Amino acid sequence: MAVKTYIAAITEALDLALERDENVLVFGEDVGENGGVFRATEGLNAKYGKDRVFNTPLAESAIGGMAIGLTTEDFRPVMEIQFFGFIFEVMDSIAAQMARNRFRFSATKQFPIVVRSPYGGGTHTPEMHADNLEGLMAQTPGLRVVMPSNPADAKGLLLAAIESNDPVIYLENLKLYRSVKAEVPEGYYTTPLDKAAVAREGSDITIVSYGGMVGNCLKAAENLEKEGISVEVIDLRTVSPIDVETIGKSVEKTGRVVVAQEAQRQAGIASSIMAEISERFILSLKAPIGRVSAPDSVYPFSMAENDWLPQVDDVVAKVKEIVEYD
Amino acid sequence: MTKGLEILDFKKQMEAQDLEFPTLEVLDNDGKLVDQELFDEAGISDDDLVNIMKLMIRQYVLNERSTKLAKQGRLGFVAPTRGQEASQSATSYAFTDDDFLMPGYRDIPQMINKGFPIYKAFLWSRGHQIGNQMGDVKTWFPQIIIGAQFVQAAGIALGMKMRGKKSVAYTYTGDGGSSQGDTYEGMNTAGAYKANAVFFIQNNGFAISTPRNLQSSAPHLASKGWGAGIPSIVVDGMDALACYIAAKKAREWAVSGNGPVLIETLCDRLEPHSMSGDDPLRYRTKEDIEAWYKKDPLIRMRIFLEGKGLWSTDIEEKYMAEVNSEIDDAVKQADNVPKQKVSDFIKNTFEQPGFIMEEQIKKFEGEGK
Ligand SMILES: Cc1ncc(C[n+]2csc(CCOP(=O)(O)OP(=O)(O)O)c2C)c(N)n1
Numbered sequence: 277m278a279v280k281t282y283i284a285a286i287t288e289a290l291d292l293a294l295e296r297d298e299n300v301l302v303f304g305e306d307v308g309e310n311g312g313v314f315r316a317t318e319g320l321n322a323k324y325g326k327d328r329v330f331n332t333p334l335a336e337s338a339i340g341g342m343a344i345g346l347t348t349e350d351f352r353p354v355m356e357i358q359f360f361g362f363i364f365e366v367m368d369s370i371a372a373q374m375a376r377n378r379f380r381f382s383a384t385k386q387f388p389i390v391v392r393s394p395y396g397g398g399t400h401t402p403e404m405h406a407d408n409l410e411g412l413m414a415q416t417p418g419l420r421v422v423m424p425s426n427p428a429d430a431k432g433l434l435l436a437a438i439e440s441n442d443p444v445i446y447l448e449n450l451k452l453y454r455s456v457k458a459e460v461p462e463g464y465y466t467t468p469l470d471k472a473a474v475a476r477e478g479s480d481i482t483i484v485s486y487g488g489m490v491g492n493c494l495k496a497a498e499n500l501e502k503e504g505i506s507v508e509v510i511d512l513r514t515v516s517p518i519d520v521e522t523i524g525k526s527v528e529k530t531g532r533v534v535v536a537q538e539a540q541r542q543a544g545i546a547s548s549i550m551a552e553i554s555e556r557f558i559l560s561l562k563a564p565i566g567r568v569s570a571p572d573s574v575y576p577f578s579m580a581e582n583d584w585l586p587q588v589d590d591v592v593a594k595v596k597e598i599v600e601y602d
Numbered sequence: 603m604t605k606g607l608e609i610l611d612f613k614k615q616m617e618a619q620d621l622e623f624p625t626l627e628v629l630d631n632d633g634k635l636v637d638q639e640l641f642d643e644a645g646i647s648d649d650d651l652v653n654i655m656k657l658m659i660r661q662y663v664l665n666e667r668s669t670k671l672a673k674q675g676r677l678g679f680v681a682p683t684r685g686q687e688a689s690q691s692a693t694s695y696a697f698t699d700d701d702f703l704m705p706g707y708r709d710i711p712q713m714i715n716k717g718f719p720i721y722k723a724f725l726w727s728r729g730h731q732i733g734n735q736m737g738d739v740k741t742w743f744p745q746i747i748i749g750a751q752f753v754q755a756a757g758i759a760l761g762m763k764m765r766g767k768k769s770v771a772y773t774y775t776g777d778g779g780s781s782q783g784d785t786y787e788g789m790n791t792a793g794a795y796k797a798n799a800v801f802f803i804q805n806n807g808f809a810i811s812t813p814r815n816l817q818s819s820a821p822h823l824a825s826k827g828w829g830a831g832i833p834s835i836v837v838d839g840m841d842a843l844a845c846y847i848a849a850k851k852a853r854e855w856a857v858s859g860n861g862p863v864l865i866e867t868l869c870d871r872l873e874p875h876s877m878s879g880d881d882p883l884r885y886r887t888k889e890d891i892e893a894w895y896k897k898d899p900l901i902r903m904r905i906f907l908e909g910k911g912l913w914s915t916d917i918e919e920k921y922m923a924e925v926n927s928e929i930d931d932a933v934k935q936a937d938n939v940p941k942q943k944v945s946d947f948i949k950n951t952f953e954q955p956g957f958i959m960e961e962q963i964k965k966f967e968g969e970g971k
Contacts, residue, residue, distance in 0.1 A: 305778075310811030310885050331812045334748060334778035362747065365782070400729065402679040402707070404746045541958070571962040573947035578678055578729030580942040583971045 277459040282452040285427035285460045286316050286392075289434035290354065292464050294324050297352060300438060302329045304339055304356030304392075313358060314394060314453055336362055340369025343389045344377070352388045354438060360395035360447065361404030363412075374443040375418030386441035390434070396449040396488040396538060397585050400578040406450065407575045408539035410487070413445045414516035414548065420469060421445045421516040425490035427458045429513060432467025439466060449488035456491065472519035474526065478508035481532040481599055483591065484523055484549050486512040489538045496591035505599055515545045520552050527557045532601075534566040534594050538585060541569040563601035566594045616821075623822035623836045625868060628843035631897055633905025635843075644847045652912055654695050654842055655903050656921060658687035661711040662900060663925040664720065665873075668727070671933070672877035677727040681708040682873035685840070688899035689804050689867040690774070691715055692842035696849035697772055697800075702758045703741040704751040704773035708804075712774070713741050720932035725939060731950065732939055748779045752788025752801065759797035759862065770856045772800040772849075778809020780823045789864060790830040796861035800852045801827070803864065804839060806871040811885035827864030839867030840897040843906075870894035944971040 280288070293300045302317060302324075308331035311318030321329040332339050336357055343353035357363055363370070370391065377387050397406040413421045420442055424430040430448070437444035475490060476497050485493045490511045497507035508526050512518065527533055533553060537544035550565045568586045576584050608614075628637045635641050665683045672680040683690060686708070694712040697703070705713055710723050717739045726733030726743060734743045745751040755773035762769055779785055780803045792799040803823045807814050820826065827834030833855065837848045845867060852863035872891060874880040882891065907913035945966040948959055955963065 305809070306811045308811075313810060313880075331816055333781035333817045334809050334812070335781040335783060337783050338781075365747070365749075365784075400678060402729070402746055541962075571944060571948050571966065572959050573944075573951040576729070576942070576944075576947045577731065577734075580944060580947070581729075584944050584947060 277461055279457050280427050280460040281454050282424075282427045282430050282449070282456050283314060283316055283454060285431040286434060286448060287318060287320070288460070289431040289438075290317060290320060291323070293354070293435060293438045294320060294328060296464065298328075299350055300328070300352045300354060301346065302354045302356070303332050305332060305334055305358045307331060307356050312356065316392075316448070317356070336365035337369060340366035340374070340391070343391075344369060344373055344387065347387050347389060352438060354390045354392060357391060357393040359401070359405040360393045360409055361407045363393060363409060370413075370419070370445070371416045375416045378442065379418065387443050388441045389443045390437045390446050391443070392446045392448065394448045394450045394453070396451055397575070397581050398451045400581065401450070403575070403577045406581075408537070408544055408570075410447060410515055410545060411539060411543045414545055419443055419445055419516065420514060421447070422469060422514050423447045423449070423487035424513060425449070425452070425475070425487055425511050426456060427460045429467050429473070431460055432465050433469065433513060435464065436466035436469050440469060444469070447487065451488055452491070467513070470514045470517055470519055472522040473511045473513055474508065474522065475511040476507065476509040478506040478530070480506045480530060481534065481595055482508045482510060482523070482526040482530045483534045483536055483595065484510045484512065485536040486515050486545060487538065489536050489586070492586070492588045493536050493591055495588045496595065499588070499592055500595055505595065507595060512545070518545070518548060518552060520556060523549065523553065524557050527553060528560045531560055531562040532598050533561070534568060534591070534598055536568040536586065536591050536594075539569060540572050540575075541567065542572050544569060563598050566598040568594045619825060620821040623824050623834075626835060626837040626844045626848055627841055628847060629841045629902050629906055631902060633902045633909065635906070640847060641843065644850070646843070646846070648910070648912055650695070651907060651910070654692050654846055655907055655913060657691035657695055657711075657715050658842060658900055658903065659918065659921055660714070660925050661687050661691045663922055664711065664714065664929065667926070667929045669873065669877055671724075672727075676933070677724060678729050679707070679727055680877040681875065682871070682877070683708060683711055685870040685872035685894065685898075686804060686806060687711075688842040688845045688903075689802075689806075689839035689869045692845040692899070693802060693849040693865070693867070696846055696853055698769065699740065700767070700769040701740065701853070702755075702762070702769070702771045704755040704758065704771060705741060705744045706748065706751055706775050706779065707744045707746055708776070709744060709774050713739070713744070716741055720929060721935035724932060724936040728936070730939060730942055731946070748775060749782030749784030749788070751775065752782075752785045753791070754788075755799055755801070756788045756792035756797060759792050759799035759856075760795050762798045763795065763859070767798070768857055770798040770800055770853055772802070772853070774802040774804055776809055777803065777805040777807065777814045777817055777823060778812065779803070780826060781817045786826060786830065789827055789832060789862065792862040793830040793832045796859065798856045799862035800849065800856055801862060801864045803866045804869060805866050806839075806869045808871060808875070808882075808886065810875045810880065813885070822866060824864055824866035830864075832862045832864055834864040834866070836866045836868060839869030840899040840902070842899050842903045870897070
């Protein structure tokens with residue numbers, strides 16, 4: 277297995293998908309010759325030609341609407357929204373159209389669309405570039421929301437998303453793009469959608485997390501182990517729908533839970549996870565469910581991001597609080 | 603009886619479209635007047651000419667310093683403006699303090715020309731909230747969401763009309779921005795209400811890496827204004843006099859209750875899209891960039907003013923030194939602004955925070971954040 281960055285794993289997945297199925301099309305602002313503003317599509321335009329990997333006019337609503345239309349000609353669009361904050365421009369296509377179309381056509385039509393977009397803070401981007409808006413997507417029935425936390429998953433989940441006949445919002449963590457390197461299996465493989473991973477086993481407490489926050493939770497778990505606290509970390513991978521089975525097994529084992537997200541308290545996935553746990557596994561719980569999140573302000577402009585974003589120490593503190601609760 | 607065959611001649615219509623938008627030029631590349639008649643009619647005073655030059659030089663120096671500061675990591679987001687001095691500063695000179703500016707992220711020079719302090723522009727670049735406090739200057743912060751400034755400008759323009767004001771809302775986007783639905787919706791809505799607006803599309807050839815011809819097969823982006831039923835023109839965006847005169851005439855038209863005008867300025871972004879890692883040579887040639895330098899708005903205007911005895915190397919150097927020291931002060935002032943607090947972010951989100959937010963404010967205040 278080769279060691280790759282998160283972004284290289286994404287590029288490789290796109291490459292393999294384009295190679296395997298000629299109906300796959302990759303498009304968005306600057307994804308062509310320039311290879312995307314982060315170079316996620318680097319080299320693909322040269323390899324597959326500008327009919328399959330192409331730049332669009334600067335119009336997100338058109339990118340999304342066009343993706344929907346292309347499915348009628350049996351294409352499998354993989355569209356890029358340059359930064360997730362620009363998703364609002366295409367919300368009609370995504371939330372009012374893509375998400376509902378299978379239902380509207382009474383399950384006689386499929387919408388195999390992948391919406392790729394970078395999200396997440398800590399890289400000092402200008403405003404509207406880093407927001408964690410996954411909650412908006414997850415609250416929309418009909419959208420599957422995938423948020424890989426490491427290179428191997430990034431590749432396998434993207435290939436699974438492109439194979440899926442349902443629309444998938446595939447969110448790439450900006451900070452992970454080049455900061456994380458790990459082993460990535462060779463060749464074509466898929467990582468199942470809707471299945472959480474046990475990223476680390478432990479027995480005293482479960483942390484449920486997703487996306488860019490998983491790395492912080494794993495670091496927190498390492499630190500806590502030195503203090504004699506054994507932490508299990510669940511990486512949701514798909515944040516909508518939620519894999520309650522994997523969460524349940526872990527909660528039954530540890531009896532204590534902290535849910536950690538980068539998004540604001542009212543904005544992410546944590547509240548859904550907490551609700552599912554309390555509805556289903558309340559009798560396994562030995563303490564209230566703890567939550568780590570950013571505060572409920574608008575996402576701040578870059579400068580004080582690191583004070584605002586939840587950090588490893590915040591996870592450590594919350595875990596201790598829940599472990600010490602009787 | 604219609605002239606059916608003529609109407610159905612699509613090819614002829616495409617050719618006609620190309621002819622409908624001749625480019626307004628006043629100064630040629632060598633700084634000579636090519637439209638004496640228009641220049642005379644416009645009645646620009648010597649003071650105005652010098653002031654326009656000064657604004658362009660100030661923009662030039664600010665760009666030099668900002669790009670350097672960005673390279674040193676002392677600024678955050680910086681979008682270079684080299685090549686757009688006429689399109690930005692010379693147009694903005696046509697507006698008054700009462701006119702309202704709705705800038706895009708590259709339109710910092712117009713904000714500064716309007717009186718927005720440079721140190722605040724630096725704070726905006728760094729992502730400090732004080733950089734988004736406009737004070738009495740009639741401008742908004744630089745818009746990140748491309749197109750949003752057009753629809754909002756339509757609202758300001760309508761508001762001004764309803765209040766009976768003799769002022770306009772003016773706003774800028776790029777050739778890329780001209781593809782956004784909001785851009786069209788803004789022009790169309792302002793047009794429908796005959797609101798006091800002047801719209802600019804700064805066609806600088808590229809939207810990040812995407813060339814102009816991929817944005818639209820319309821031969822002229824100005825033609826998009828026709829769809830909204832508003833007068834629309836193309837201007838040499840590297841000719842300060844053409845830019846100024848066009849903006850001034852458009853303002854007069856809009857202020858007199860005739861409705862909005864669209865101006866497409868043909869210019870070039872001589873430097874990268876932003877200072878965050880864009881390399882123009884991935885998508886354009888060196889020769890192309892060099893060819894555009896021949897149209898440099900600063901050189902054209904300098905030669906023209908020198909010919910009139912209004913400008914000299916000496917004046918230019920003195921003025922540049924003045925601007926440089928103004929910028930030194932602004933850097934110091936920005937550096938002295940206290941760090942932002944998380945508790946302030948929460949306070950700035952709502953006038954009346956609820957229980958959970960109050961709890962968060964207390965927590966962060968307790969931690970000194
Ligand atoms: C709605 C929206 N989509 C995408 C972006 C990302 N983006 C920032 S600048 C830019 C290109 C803009 O090009 P243009 O309008 O020609 O203006 P220029 O930068 O050339 O001045 C893009 C795609 C954005 N800021 N807003």
